[in-house]
Structures are given as C-alpha cells and as structure tokens.
Amino acid sequence: MSDPVISVENLGKKYLLSHQSGNGEGLRHALERSFTAPARWLASRFRAAAAPPPKAKTEEEFWALRDVSFAVEPGEVVGIIGRNGAGKSTLLKILSRITEPTSGRVRIQGRVASLLEVGTGFHPELTGRENIFLNGAILGMSRAEIRAKFDEIVAFSEVERFLDTPVKRYSSGMYVRLAFSVAAHLEPEILIIDEVLAVGDAQFQKKCLGKMGEVSAKQGRTVLFVSHNMGAVAALCTKAVVLGQGRVIHPCGPTAGAIDHYLANLGAGTLIPLRDRTDREGRGGLRVTGFSLHDPQGNPLSHLISGQPAQLRLHYEAAPGTTSGRITGTCSLYSQGRHVSTLSSDLTGNEFADFPPRGTIRCTVPRLPLAEGGYLANLMIRRNGEIEDWIREGVDLKVENGDFFGTGRSVPATHGGTLIDQEWTVSADQSHDA
C-alpha cells in the first residue's frame, strides 16, 4: 500500500455562534472590551483562585467537525456524503486551506485545486475571454498553462461566438458552461469538488461528469467529491465516507456500502430545523417555518405508511408587508438523489387567496403510493407565481412498509420507489388460423 496523498487525523473545527443580534461583533464591542481590559485583568487576579470567569452567555460553541479521520490513496476518487449541516463543506474548506482547523491535522501530498463553486471570481463586466484568464489564475493555473489550454476550454464550453461579450450578457447556462470548462481543465494532483455539478443543464452535467471520470481514470488523479446526487457518487467514486453532524458515521470504504448506510440513516432526524436554515432562496415574503405529518384525523405522525392516507402540513409565516396575493405550496420528493414526485397545489390548481399571516397549508394524499424508504423533500411557497421561499432538502420523510395493494402483503423496498394502482387479467388468445 502506498502512502496516502491525503491523511486526515482527528480533525475538528469549532465555530462560536453569537446569539446577540448583530452588534456583538461590532467595533463598539471591541473598543469596550479593550477599555475594560485592565479592569477585567485586575478582577481576574483577585478571582484567580476562585471559579473560572463566567463565560459570555451570548456565545455558544458549535463543532462543525469533530474527530474526523480518514485517508485517501493516490488515484482514488472519494465521495463525501452526508446531509446538509453534516460538515462536508467545512471539511472541504479546511482541505482547501480556506479555513484553519481547530484541532487535529491534515497532511496533503501534491498540488491541490479546489472547486467549491463554479465560476469563483467571474466578473460580470469582463468578457468571456478575460474571465477565462482571471478564473484560471484564481483556480491556480499559470498564465502559460491557461494559454496552452485556451482553445480546448473554449471548445468545451461551446460559447466561442460570445467570447468577447461581457459575461453579464450571458444566459445562465452559458455562464455555467464557461465556468465549468475552465475548472474541468485544471490539472492538479488532487482535485476537491463541492456540489458544483448541481448546476447547468442535464446534458452539460453529463459531459462534465464524463470529463471528470476521464481525468481520474486515465490520469490517475486523486479526487474528493461532495454530492447529494447518489447516482453521480456511485458512478464516479471508488470509495466514499459518510459524515453526520460533524463526525464520520461510516468510515471511508467501498462506495456501495457507504451509500447504503447514508440512505438507511435518512429519517434519523439530523436535519437542521427549518427556522434555522439560512441557505433558502426566494423573495422572503413568506417563510416556511415548519413541516409535519398527520393522519386524516389530524393526529401527528412520525412516519408515513405505504398505502395509508397521509396529510403533509407546511407551516408558514408571512412578513408584515405580505398580505395580498394567492399562495401555493409545493413539496418535491427525492429518493436516492432522484426526483420521485412533486406534491404541489400549483399542479392541482389550488391557489389560496386571503391567506392568514401565520398558517398551515395542508396536502392530503388519500393512499400514499411511495415504497418503503427514506425521502428528502424540497419545500417551496410561491405567491402570485413567484418563489417566496424555497428550501432544498428541507425535511426528510420515512415511509414504512405498508399494504398498498390491499393484499395483506407488503411491498419489499427492493421493488422500487413508486407504487402504481394496477389491474391484471388473463385471457385466452383468439386463434385466427384455426
């Protein structure tokens, strides 16, 4: 066994969460502290033997990563999987030297390039050509390297005609294609990639996955890959490690086992509460504040059962100015990274006018057609057709095995995600040439 190119030992990263609203980090606070420092120093001298000084109650420690260890051998493609808030991004930030660990250490052998975002440093006023050079330099390429690969990058991006147009005039698809093309032509020994493939159209995504697969397979490059797309992880990665709440919950090993472990643990309630989610999109006039499952009588449920009636409730609050319009609720269900189904009052044509400022949008499914397993749901509220709030992977749902077909037999999970009402008959073929 050769030496690992990346070895992570007992890595930890602590953040201090400030619970004061805003000015705790302000200059005034710092000035006050520096003016009172002598007094506090004196006080601490007198108190030295007694209890330790009381900690400021406005700060709370939060370990984004704790005791994380794993090793990556040269040429491996390792997937890092885990839910939102599992610590994946923090891990990548430490490995890319953007932030420093609080404890533990990492040893890296070789040139690292990290891709935490597509098009980092792209400037809207600059042309495509100019941005290729700027972005290349930001990602760590030398000018000579960029010049040598320039034609290849342009050809890959399919935006030749607009090379001298400022990228602010690009469509978002063109922008992403150009940005990814630069990144795809990086030639580091170690490539660190965050969820960047989640952008762009499906066809281009496939092209990029192909390019990355080629890079790692043919050129023996080591890749660390973070994704929610289990399909991509399964296709690309030779190994995977599962993180949960800042810890390794499944050690680095064969991809299939890691994915199974990840999926089996969906529904274990490790998501960040909806109110605390900061990575939401939309105009913010209404916010999803909660989600709950109920039976038709309104009794809360912890999980759903195949074939049973189910009620999904989307709790929301409107901002003070948001009083008029028509709202709709949407809940898109994902399983193993694939979109399974969409429950949406946009689809059923139920738009709610005169909505209360705090309320609940309810969706009743008479006979749940989902197979046993864990599902993630994107939650969205629209008003007058515009997205007010959109939380990706907002909640997880656990569906238990149930008697969907009314046969007394349950459907094994291995039989696939969606259950469809079906009728089967048999009849004799009529013979024509008899």
Place this chain on the structure above:
Amino acid sequence: MPSSPGLILEAGRGEKHYWRDLWKYRELFYFLAWRDVVIRYKQTVVGVLWALLRPLLTTVVLTVTFSKIARIAAPAGTPYAMIVLAGMLPWTLFSGAFSGGSSSLVGNANLISKVYFPRLILPASAVIVGFVEFLISLVMLALLMAWYGIAPSLRLLTLPLFTVVAIAAAAGPSIWIGALNVRYRDFTQIVPFLLLLGAYLSPVAYTTDHVFANDHLPAAWKFLYALNPMVGVIDGFRWAILGGDFPIRWPTFLLSLAVIAALLIGGIRYFRHTEKTFADVI
C-alpha cells in the same frame, strides 16, 4: 508521486513559506490588479481619460479656492496650480490606493470564502491599481509643466523614490484597516471620512511652509501635524517637481518615514495574525 515535502494543516501552524507562497501567487496578483484597472473604466465613454480629468478638475477648483478666493500667498515665480498639482498627485495616489486597499478584502469576500491564496495579495493589488492611475495622471504633470514653461530638473529623477514612499504610506493603513474591516465593517464608514479630513490635514492645496512658518500655531500642533505621513511625501514631491523654493524638512521627512514604516509593519503583523480567520468571519 513528486517528492514534495507535503503540506500540513493544523491549528495555529504558522505558514513556514509565507513569503515564498506570496511569490508563487504573483500571477494572481497581476490578474487581480489588471481586473480592477479594466473594470474601472468598462462602460465609460472617456475611459482612462478619467484618470487625467479628475486631478485636472480638482487642481483647478483647489487653485481657485485657495489662491484666488482665500488669497493664500505662495513663493513668487511658481504658479499656484503647479503647487496644487504637485500635492494632488501623491494625495490622489494615496487616497485611491488606501480606499481601494481597505475595502479590498470585504469586496472580494466571495474569493476569500471559496479559494485559497495568500490574502495579502488583495490589498496589495488594490494598492497597485492606485499606482497605475497615478502613472496615467503623470501625463497631466507633463502637460502643466509644458504649459507654464517649467523645465524639468535632475531632481525629477528622485520622483520614483518618493512614489515608492507614497505607496508604502498607503499600503500600511490599507493592509491594517483592510483586515479590521473584515470583522468590523465600521471601517467602511470611517475610511471615506478619514480621507476627507486627510485632504485638509495634508499640505495638498497649501504648502507645509504655511504650517511650519506660521507663528500663531503652537509647536505641539506642528509636531502632531508632522505625524501625518503624507506631509513628508508631499514635501518630497514638491521638492522633486518644483525645486529649491520647496525644501524638504528632514526632521519632518524622517518622522514621516518612521510613521510609514510603523504602520506598514504593524499592518502586516495584524493582517497575518487575523488572516486565517477571514473566511470564518467575513
């Protein structure tokens, strides 16, 4: 595997190769400076001419207000506009570099939170942008000297030296306040205010003689005045451009150099001390 010694990341580990790393990233430094110069004049009609027009218009306004309205006396034989321009050039260099440098980290927050590079590149390249504009505005100096028929003397060859001092004067506070700005956005408010005051507290539209030869001012005030590093820099510029009537006061100039060095060293130390937490705080 290339036999690289390997990189170790752990808490509180000082960058052993900090300055070598900085050198390795010189191309990024170049690209960032180039970006800032290019985008400044994108979608403008007269483009880079703005770098000439700004000092010209300021010089005209200051000359009229200080010389014609306030009737401040100047050494005979030197056009007041030349006195103002000789002060304007280093002051514009300083204020451009300082305001750019002090906001460079916050302005590039997306880069800081997504890519590694020695962060010192950001304020440094912003300061260089100020220098590029300064080079362009030198055309204004040549034009005005020709207009007034002032022959350049050998002293003009010392101008690069004073330019370096002016850049150093801007770099120190840029680096320091740039780093402070990451945590305390108060500095975004403070910097324009400082620059506005600085334009009056530096001998831009008047000469240091007006201060130091003024018997009404207490000596302590004069000392405080001389602590402003731009006093020495502007004196140097006037001497290099206009000569004998504007001597360099060596005590003042050396004091300026000392203040500049202190700010630069203090700035770099504070910067390196806080650099590692930028991505967490910004």
